Amino acid sequence: MSARTERKTAAAPAASARIEITNLTKRFMTKSGEPFTAIRDVSVTVEPGQFCAIVGPTGCGKSTTLGQVSGLDRPSAGVVHVGGHEVRGVTEGVGFMFQADALFPWKSVLGNVMIGPTLNGVSKKDAVELARDWLRRVGLAGFEDRYPHQLSGGMRKRVAMAAALINSPRILLMDEPFGALDVQTKAIMQTELLGLWEQMRPSVLFITHDLDEAVALADRVLVMTSSPGTIKESFEIDLPRPRGEVQAIRHEPRFLELQSQIWSSLRDEVQRAYAQTAGAA
Amino acid sequence: MSTTNAVLDQSPVSDASAGIRIGAMRARRRRAFWLWTARLGFAVFVIGGWQLCTAMNWVDPFFFGQPSRIWDSLVQLFTKGTEFGSIWGDITVTLREAVYGFFLGSCVGVVVGLVLGQNRFLADVLGPYIKIVNAVPRIILGSIFLVAFGLGTFPKVLLAAVLVFFIVFFNAFQGVREVNPNLVANLKVLGASPLQVARHVTIPSALTWIIASLHTAFGFAIIGALVGEVLGSQRGVGLVISQAQGRLDPNTVFAGMAIMAVVTLAAEYLISMLESRVLSWRPPSHSESAGI
Numbered sequence: 001m002s003a004r005t006e007r008k009t010a011a012a013p014a015a016s017a018r019i020e021i022t023n024l025t026k027r028f029m030t031k032s033g034e035p036f037t038a039i040r041d042v043s044v045t046v047e048p049g050q051f052c053a054i055v056g057p058t059g060c061g062k063s064t065t066l067g068q069v070s071g072l073d074r075p076s077a078g079v080v081h082v083g084g085h086e087v088r089g090v091t092e093g094v095g096f097m098f099q100a101d102a103l104f105p106w107k108s109v110l111g112n113v114m115i116g117p118t119l120n121g122v123s124k125k126d127a128v129e130l131a132r133d134w135l136r137r138v139g140l141a142g143f144e145d146r147y148p149h150q151l152s153g154g155m156r157k158r159v160a161m162a163a164a165l166i167n168s169p170r171i172l173l174m175d176e177p178f179g180a181l182d183v184q185t186k187a188i189m190q191t192e193l194l195g196l197w198e199q200m201r202p203s204v205l206f207i208t209h210d211l212d213e214a215v216a217l218a219d220r221v222l223v224m225t226s227s228p229g230t231i232k233e234s235f236e237i238d239l240p241r242p243r244g245e246v247q248a249i250r251h252e253p254r255f256l257e258l259q260s261q262i263w264s265s266l267r268d269e270v271q272r273a274y275a276q277t278a279g280a281a
Numbered sequence: 282m283s284t285t286n287a288v289l290d291q292s293p294v295s296d297a298s299a300g301i302r303i304g305a306m307r308a309r310r311r312r313a314f315w316l317w318t319a320r321l322g323f324a325v326f327v328i329g330g331w332q333l334c335t336a337m338n339w340v341d342p343f344f345f346g347q348p349s350r351i352w353d354s355l356v357q358l359f360t361k362g363t364e365f366g367s368i369w370g371d372i373t374v375t376l377r378e379a380v381y382g383f384f385l386g387s388c389v390g391v392v393v394g395l396v397l398g399q400n401r402f403l404a405d406v407l408g409p410y411i412k413i414v415n416a417v418p419r420i421i422l423g424s425i426f427l428v429a430f431g432l433g434t435f436p437k438v439l440l441a442a443v444l445v446f447f448i449v450f451f452n453a454f455q456g457v458r459e460v461n462p463n464l465v466a467n468l469k470v471l472g473a474s475p476l477q478v479a480r481h482v483t484i485p486s487a488l489t490w491i492i493a494s495l496h497t498a499f500g501f502a503i504i505g506a507l508v509g510e511v512l513g514s515q516r517g518v519g520l521v522i523s524q525a526q527g528r529l530d531p532n533t534v535f536a537g538m539a540i541m542a543v544v545t546l547a548a549e550y551l552i553s554m555l556e557s558r559v560l561s562w563r564p565p566s567h568s569e570s571a572g573i
Binding site: 101104 | 461463464466468469470471472473477481482485486488560562564
């Protein structure tokens with residue numbers, strides 16, 4: 001099982017960035033020994049270079065879906081193809097941004113960003129150079145020697161973003177990456193993410209429960225049902241690109257129109273999910 | 282600390298900021314003064330009280346010793362030596378046994394802890410046995426080691442190592458278990474091999490726990506060496522103590538205790554230095570709480 005790959009140059013061959021999820025089902029065993037279906041028959045195709053957001057109520061299996069695409073987890077049924085190859089084991093050429101901090105507290109900012117190329121077998125000197133370059137791109141030049149605990153939440157997210165993008169992934173998986181940030185920082189980070197994405201154009205699967213975020217960033221928004229999760233509806237977001245300031249788009253009539261369309265689809269699911277958890281409690 | 286200084290440095294040097302700075306410095310100095318006064322007062326209270334109680338014969342100095350006579354015994358030990366030679370020789374012997382035992386026990390503890398922490402099946406198989414062995418009063422093993430290996434250094438090293446092993450092992454094991462799964466997932470997505478996961482996540486993460494355990498572990502290494510010597514030996518502070526016990530001389534027993542306490546404190550200081558060097562990435566509040 002060779003995990004290392006030759007590093008892809010910036011413009012990855014288009015077809016290798018297609019994500020095809022077919023009839024994906026994932027069941028878990030609960031502690032009481034009963035099977036629990038997290039997601040059922042999920043089928044999604046993300047075209048190369050597409051920014052696809054998934055919204056859904058709490059606990060509908062959004063993160064589970066990402067786990068299957070990254071190869072960190074195995075599906076109970078169905079398959080995931082990335083670039084025409086079935087996912088078995090960890091998918092190559094993937095960048096992952098987690099909801100919680102996934103920075104190494106014992107590594108400096110530079111060390112954190114360097115880890116991607118280092119694991120790919122890039123020499124230390126080149127890795128340092130690349131990491132410095134990426135820290136410049138996310139606006140953290142001069143912070144190389146700091147440790148994560150010395151940074152603000154937004155700065156830590158920038159480090160995580162640089163670390164996720166440094167290997168020029170053809171696929172970017174994001175699991176509520178800005179969920180824990182305050183509203184202003186979140187808007188800034190979203191704008192920066194869009195800027196970087198427009199330069200590199202990886203295929204993105206972006207999970208969020210923030211509908212505004214999904215509409216502002218994505219080409220396509222998928223709504224998931226409450227548990228067991230499956231894809232309910234798909235909405236094309238035809239807002240023009242480049243979108244520029246995320247906060248400015250929110251006031252455009254087309255944005256509001258799309259937002260309310262999707263919300264009417266999502267609302268039922270959110271209410272049902274709420275009723276489920278309230279009933280269980 | 283450094284950030285507040287930086288903020289102060291950047292602010293324009295006005296009378297107000299200078300005044301605040303001087304005020305803060307004064308407050309800090311005042312606190313340090315009272316802190317040390319109180320500390321000294323506490324020592325005077327305890328040792329002076331002991332001296333007073335024994336001098337007034339409220340407590341029998343024959344059984345409980347007396348600070349002034351303990352001091353005399355200490356002077357005696359360091360100037361005249363013991364019946365076996367210089368006290369430094371005894372300290373060296375005991376320290377050597379403790380240090381060897383400490384290294385042996387902590388190395389084995391770290392390795393076994395890391396391995397079992399990462400291998401759930403093996404951990405489940407061996408778990409109950411480790412619990413049983415941990416429940417055994419291991420200090421008694423000293424008698425067996427003495428019978429098996431004689432009066433030399435080796436049985437003491439072994440006893441110290443056994444005591445150290447369990448402390449370090451449990452911490453290393455727990456440290457591996459407490460590894461943030463997000464970090465492991467992050468590294469795996471980047472294509473890390475199991476060995477790379479261990480090198481970049483598991484070991485650095487467990488190191489916090491391991492190093493914290495070394496403080497306690499060294500104290501136990503000293504205990505192991507001393508108990509081993511009391512059980513039977515030809516040199517060492519433990520032997521000095523057990524001989525003094527035989528002569529019904531509590532002051533020399535206390536003197537031996539004091540010597541080993543100083544040695545342990547010195548070792549503690551070295552371990553703290555190692556800790557602050559290896560764990561320099563931690564937020565400062567963390568190491569401050571560890572210092573208490």
